[in-house]
Amino acid sequence: MKYRIEHDRENCIACGSCWSICPEFWEQGEDGKSLLKNNKNNKLVIEEKDLECNKSAAESCPVNVIHIIEEDSENKLI
Numbered sequence: 001m002k003y004r005i006e007h008d009r010e011n012c013i014a015c016g017s018c019w020s021i022c023p024e025f026w027e028q029g030e031d032g033k034s035l036l037k038n039n040k041n042n043k044l045v046i047e048e049k050d051l052e053c054n055k056s057a058a059e060s061c062p063v064n065v066i067h068i069i070e071e072d073s074e075n076k077l078i
């Protein structure tokens with residue numbers, strides 16, 4: 001199954017949690033806010049194997065600006 005990460009970057013408060021937990025996918029951008037690596041319009045499709053890391057990052061976000069959606073069903077996991 002594939003999943004789509006959607007990052008509401010505008011409302012990121014730059015706490016650093018996501019890039020600490022899942023540095024393979026998240027980093028700090030030049031403006032201080034987090035950046036989803038290799039994103040297109042703050043979205044990225046990932047494989048099942050990369051779900052856990054990104055889900056942990058999303059769950060850690062204090063302002064809930066990281067969302068993960070199942071590509072097929074559009075079911076929103078977080």
Ligand code: SF4
Nearest residue numbers: 012013015016018061
């Ligand atoms: S965890 Fe949320 S608020 Fe913190 S840096 Fe990441 S996206 Fe921004």
